[in-house]
Structures are given as C-alpha cells and as structure tokens.
Amino acid sequence: MSVAESLLLRRAAMAWLDQRPSERVDFGWLSSFEYGGQRIPLMDRQRGIRKPAGMDAALAIRTTFTPPGQVPPYADSVGPDGLQRYKYRGSDPNHPENVALRRAFSSKLPIMWFVGVASGSFEPIYPVWVVGDAPQELEFTLALDHAQRHFGDAGAADPDYRMYMERLTKVRLHQRVFRTQVMLAYESRCAVCNLGHSQLLDAAHIIADGHPDGEPVVPNGLAMCKIHHAAFDSKILGIRPDTLTLHIRQDILDEVDGPMLRHGLQDMHDRPLMKLPRSRSARPDLARLQTRYGEFLSA
Known part of the structure; x- marks a missing residue:
C-alpha cells in the first residue's frame, strides 16, 4: 500500500471513530471497522502496535490499562521537552512492531492511540504523530497536537515553549484519560x-x-x-x-x-x-x- 493510500485509510478510520456510539471503545467495536469492502480491525488483541496485513507502517498503538496502585508494564512518560514518549515493544529496536512504528515516523503518517482506562475499555486519542525515535532509550516521541509536530531543537531550549508543549500533552492525553477514569470509578x-x-x-x-x-x-x-x-x-x-x-x-x-x-x-x-x-x-x-x-x- 502506498503512502497516499495509507493516508486515505487512516483518515477514513479516524472519521469512523468520530462517529463512535460512546466516548470509550473496546476491542470488539474496533474490530468492526471496514474500508474498501474489507474488515480492518484497528487493534490487535495481543500486540501493542497494530500494522494490518498489506501495510508497511503502523496504523495504531495501544496502552494497556493499569489498575490504581499497580505498576504499568511499559513506563511511558513525558520527556524533558514536554512531549509524550511511547516505549518500544521489547528491547530490540528492529522488532517488526518497532520497525512498523518507525515507518509511520519516516512517512509522517498519523496514527491512532488507544489508551486503556478500564479493563477492556479504551480512550481513543487521534491523530497522533511519531516525531522522534531514540533506540538508545528504547522509545518513540509522540506529537499529540499539530503544534507539537514542529517542535525542534530551537524550541527545546526555550523553557516557556517546553511548558507550552507539556500543557498540550496534558490536555490532549493525561487530562482526558484522567477524566474518563474518574468518571468510570464514580x-x-x-x-x-x-x-x-x-x-x-x-x-x-x-x-x-x-x-x-x-x-x-x-x-x-x-x-x-x-x-x-x-x-x-x-x-x-x-x-x-x-x-x-x-x-x-x-x-x-x-x-x-x-x-x-x-x-x-x-x-x-x-x-x-x-x-x-x-x-x-x-x-x-x-x-x-x-x-x-x-x-x-x-x-
């Protein structure tokens, strides 16, 4: 599949997500997406990075729900530049899933992120872009907003700009997930x-x-x-x-x-x-x- 064709599929998937029947989604519903007369599940049940057959670049990523008080299996975090990090699958930078996400980075393709907020329930965050790759830290850098896509080394030296980037990350990801989890709990x-x-x-x-x-x-x-x-x-x-x-x-x-x-x-x-x-x-x-x-x- 060409980059242009892949982009059209992603836009269709995100438009489909816009019409979801509830704020949160589950594996069953995400498995029902169809494009061009073909069913293309947006999430793998076992894999954190989703690359459907016939595609070169990752389509979506997932973060598993971790109950309060437990340690998450992958320590995703915000970097010193205020941008979100997403950990590699395992410790091999050349694992096929990591390669697929790296291709989304090199092709500048948007992806979807499904963040676990309860057992079997996910908050969809999209569009998301991979804007950095750090094999030595075994992690990718994510942009959760159009403004973050153009954050470069010059901006990283500016503390006010870093604070702005971090605020965008909190609004687009952390506060949305926080609200969803609190509403579910109560x-x-x-x-x-x-x-x-x-x-x-x-x-x-x-x-x-x-x-x-x-x-x-x-x-x-x-x-x-x-x-x-x-x-x-x-x-x-x-x-x-x-x-x-x-x-x-x-x-x-x-x-x-x-x-x-x-x-x-x-x-x-x-x-x-x-x-x-x-x-x-x-x-x-x-x-x-x-x-x-x-x-x-x-x-």
Missing part, C-alpha cells in the same frame, strides 16, 4: 450530591495539577458537579479526611441567599460524601485529602 455521579448528568460533571483534582503530588490518577481525583468543583477549588467546601464528611466555610453558612446556596452548599455541611468508587484502590487518597483539608481550614 459511575458518572457527583461525589458530593450524586448528580448523574455527565455533561455537568468534572474530574476534580484533590492536589492541583502541577504540584508534585498532583498526578492525574484516580486516587487524586473526585467526580464533582461544576458547582461543587468550583466550591472545592475556591475553598468554600472541604472534605474531612478521617470521616469523609463535607464541610462548608463558616461565612458561607452564615450567608442568606437563594435556594442554590441553601440546598447546594449549606445543606451539604457535615454530610458524608454521597458517592465513592466501589474499588478501594480508586478511592480518594487520604494523605492528599489531609493536605487539601489543611488548605481549606486555613482559608
């Missing part, structure tokens, strides 16, 4: 009031993004409706870590206003969280809650 319900409309819910950080302990992992997250997320971030609402009860700042309790203040905030005071993950490993990290509660008390 079954798309607000931890404070149990509101169940996902469009009105956020994945709130306990420790803020950018802090050393502010990783985008489920134990550092809470599903919150937008009003309670804003109250949490504004130190109007706090969560006592030893009892997991809600506390509203005293000046807000003393205020007289309309029904939103009364029922949405004041009535929440001294109540327990209404929703927690079923899995204990996904529940809020108590040390992080203690730090955040200390900030609330000092407000």
Whole structure:
C-alpha cells in the first residue's frame, strides 16, 4: 500500500471513530471497522502496535490499562521537552512492531492511540504523530497536537515553549484519560450530591495539577458537579479526611441567599460524601485529602 493510500485509510478510520456510539471503545467495536469492502480491525488483541496485513507502517498503538496502585508494564512518560514518549515493544529496536512504528515516523503518517482506562475499555486519542525515535532509550516521541509536530531543537531550549508543549500533552492525553477514569470509578455521579448528568460533571483534582503530588490518577481525583468543583477549588467546601464528611466555610453558612446556596452548599455541611468508587484502590487518597483539608481550614 502506498503512502497516499495509507493516508486515505487512516483518515477514513479516524472519521469512523468520530462517529463512535460512546466516548470509550473496546476491542470488539474496533474490530468492526471496514474500508474498501474489507474488515480492518484497528487493534490487535495481543500486540501493542497494530500494522494490518498489506501495510508497511503502523496504523495504531495501544496502552494497556493499569489498575490504581499497580505498576504499568511499559513506563511511558513525558520527556524533558514536554512531549509524550511511547516505549518500544521489547528491547530490540528492529522488532517488526518497532520497525512498523518507525515507518509511520519516516512517512509522517498519523496514527491512532488507544489508551486503556478500564479493563477492556479504551480512550481513543487521534491523530497522533511519531516525531522522534531514540533506540538508545528504547522509545518513540509522540506529537499529540499539530503544534507539537514542529517542535525542534530551537524550541527545546526555550523553557516557556517546553511548558507550552507539556500543557498540550496534558490536555490532549493525561487530562482526558484522567477524566474518563474518574468518571468510570464514580459511575458518572457527583461525589458530593450524586448528580448523574455527565455533561455537568468534572474530574476534580484533590492536589492541583502541577504540584508534585498532583498526578492525574484516580486516587487524586473526585467526580464533582461544576458547582461543587468550583466550591472545592475556591475553598468554600472541604472534605474531612478521617470521616469523609463535607464541610462548608463558616461565612458561607452564615450567608442568606437563594435556594442554590441553601440546598447546594449549606445543606451539604457535615454530610458524608454521597458517592465513592466501589474499588478501594480508586478511592480518594487520604494523605492528599489531609493536605487539601489543611488548605481549606486555613482559608
């Protein structure tokens, strides 16, 4: 298949993904993609790098879901330039899967990335480009945004530009995956009031993004409706870590206003969280809650 033909297939696959019936996808649905009257699964069940028969370059990559508290099999990370890294398959740079991904790099072909967010469930990230290859580190460099594709050595020396690149990586990958995993853990319900409309819910950080302990992992997250997320971030609402009860700042309790203040905030005071993950490993990290509660008390 020529590069031009491969590009057309990729565009068709991404357009098909745009029409997916739900935000997350699974192996069965990804196996149903058809192009030119032929079924072309977008994911391999066993391989992390997908290269369909008849193609020279990789079409998609996959990252397996790792439950909270467990160590992932491949240590993908953000590099010092703010760009995402993706580890080789094994330790041989010339493994066929690594060669296939390298061909996507040399041909400047976009790929799809399916990031595991639960067992058998994936968040699709696309288009993604391979923009670097480091055999000595056994990893590829990925661009998750058009702006990152043109990040060169000159930009790498600029700390502001590096920070911009890292912010793009967080928005395009880490925060999307974080939100999806938090919503799954809390079954798309607000931890404070149990509101169940996902469009009105956020994945709130306990420790803020950018802090050393502010990783985008489920134990550092809470599903919150937008009003309670804003109250949490504004130190109007706090969560006592030893009892997991809600506390509203005293000046807000003393205020007289309309029904939103009364029922949405004041009535929440001294109540327990209404929703927690079923899995204990996904529940809020108590040390992080203690730090955040200390900030609330000092407000």
